[in-house]
Amino acid sequence: MAQSFFGGIHPNDQKAATNKKPIETLPPPARVVIPMSLHIGAPCKPCVAVGDSVTVGQMVGEATAFVSAPVHASVSGTVSAVEPRLHFSGVPVMSVVIENDFNNTPCPDLHPPKDPESLTPEQISDIVKAAGIVGMGGATFPTHVKISSGLGKVDTVIVNASECEPYITSDHRTLLEHPDEVLGGVRILAKLFGVDWVHIAIEANKANAAEMLRLKIAEEKAPAVVDVLQTRYPQGAEKQLCQSITGRQVPPGALPASIGCAVFNIVTTMAIYEAVYQGKPVTHRIVTVSGSGVNEPKNLLCPIGTPISDLLDACGGVKKSTFKILMGGPMMGHAQYDMDAPIGKGTNAILAFCEKEERTVEHPACIRCGKCISVCPMHLQPVFMYQYEQAGMLEELEKANVLDCIECGACTYICPGRLYLVQSFRAGKQKINNARAAAKAAAEAAAKAEAEKAEKKEAKA
Ligand code: SF4
Numbered sequence: 001m002a003q004s005f006f007g008g009i010h011p012n013d014q015k016a017a018t019n020k021k022p023i024e025t026l027p028p029p030a031r032v033v034i035p036m037s038l039h040i041g042a043p044c045k046p047c048v049a050v051g052d053s054v055t056v057g058q059m060v061g062e063a064t065a066f067v068s069a070p071v072h073a074s075v076s077g078t079v080s081a082v083e084p085r086l087h088f089s090g091v092p093v094m095s096v097v098i099e100n101d102f103n104n105t106p107c108p109d110l111h112p113p114k115d116p117e118s119l120t121p122e123q124i125s126d127i128v129k130a131a132g133i134v135g136m137g138g139a140t141f142p143t144h145v146k147i148s149s150g151l152g153k154v155d156t157v158i159v160n161a162s163e164c165e166p167y168i169t170s171d172h173r174t175l176l177e178h179p180d181e182v183l184g185g186v187r188i189l190a191k192l193f194g195v196d197w198v199h200i201a202i203e204a205n206k207a208n209a210a211e212m213l214r215l216k217i218a219e220e221k222a223p224a225v226v227d228v229l230q231t232r233y234p235q236g237a238e239k240q241l242c243q244s245i246t247g248r249q250v251p252p253g254a255l256p257a258s259i260g261c262a263v264f265n266i267v268t269t270m271a272i273y274e275a276v277y278q279g280k281p282v283t284h285r286i287v288t289v290s291g292s293g294v295n296e297p298k299n300l301l302c303p304i305g306t307p308i309s310d311l312l313d314a315c316g317g318v319k320k321s322t323f324k325i326l327m328g329g330p331m332m333g334h335a336q337y338d339m340d341a342p343i344g345k346g347t348n349a350i351l352a353f354c355e356k357e358e359r360t361v362e363h364p365a366c367i368r369c370g371k372c373i374s375v376c377p378m379h380l381q382p383v384f385m386y387q388y389e390q391a392g393m394l395e396e397l398e399k400a401n402v403l404d405c406i407e408c409g410a411c412t413y414i415c416p417g418r419l420y421l422v423q424s425f426r427a428g429k430q431k432i433n434n435a436r437a438a439a440k441a442a443a444e445a446a447a448k449a450e451a452e453k454a455e456k457k458e459a460k461a
């Protein structure tokens, strides 16, 4: 039975605009921009050159480290540039630009394994890596790393279909329209980790998907159980989900594997099935386009690398009073200033908002109400962390465990003083990481200088 986690909030889920709309295929874009960094970890190295012809699913960027994931062409056509282009993070990133020939030619080298049932866990992990599968709920951590680091340690596998951020319905529609692929992925995960069943976690506001899935599981005797969880943000955060399903708490700074859990997003689970049984790499994803600024909200299946502007155009464009466009949900999404930025593997939503929705005040000020502390699912004290960050007190900020902040934005949402809390914590974490890197570099330089000095002394003697 589902348990609970500390804190959290209950924003209006705002999903009605798209949760009954079937997934539509986006009209093919004229051009896609495939960044070499669509995941957490080392960026890829381009493996095609200007003028090359490419096919759908062909690798265009190879992984350069274990914690990395290759990237593939999402349309067929000709490579017109290999150069830094604007990334959705706001900075230029090395990218492969492909002019679409609109032939949608599949890569001839992609074949599913002859006997998927006989694959070993290591072989499945290799297939997942070659397919470029990452956490497609937004985290984008390479999935083969999660699989390899969890093998032999995990007794509870959770498929995350909670989709707790307001507005987003791409996971919900995936469940309703692709249950066979999802359950195919669930079977692979159960076999990989040697568990009798996999927990599929769904929030109560997706009751039709839970019901449909329960019937399918019973019909097909699939190794899965559906856990309907309270609709409460951030129910879908990994650590909170582990607690809701198992009652176990992930210790600060640790990963779910430390308490025997592995969590996979629902779209990631489907991608694992497609890679293992159909030989398909990650080339497309389903994106919810919604918010008060969008004329016709939709769920769209899009080639990765499509510019945001193509998605908005396919939804009738944005309203004149639109003042903010986000990639991701309203709680954790990132503001976009250039609509040429491409969508990535972790892009589950593009949201546009009209001005009236921004709850800002001219002079944000703390009124010491303590609400931020009561909603923080990580048991942090946002009010104090904010003061430390603003005053540049990095030591105190680190002692207050800001590095455990999951940037869920619950404190910012609830704050009556309208302080930019989560933004302050993101900046604070960056400053701490920069300071750590600078200290490490200084220590290494000092050690090197010391070694050189000793060497010279020895040479003289
Ligand atoms: S919720 Fe906002 S106003 Fe209230 S204590 Fe926290 S920071 Fe201050």
Ligand code: SF4
Pocket (backbone or CB within 6 Å): 375, 376, 377, 378, 379, 380, 382, 404, 405, 406, 407, 408, 409, 410, 411, 412, 421, 422, 425
């Ligand atoms: S953003 Fe960080 S500090 Fe704020 S509620 Fe979420 S975890 Fe807590």
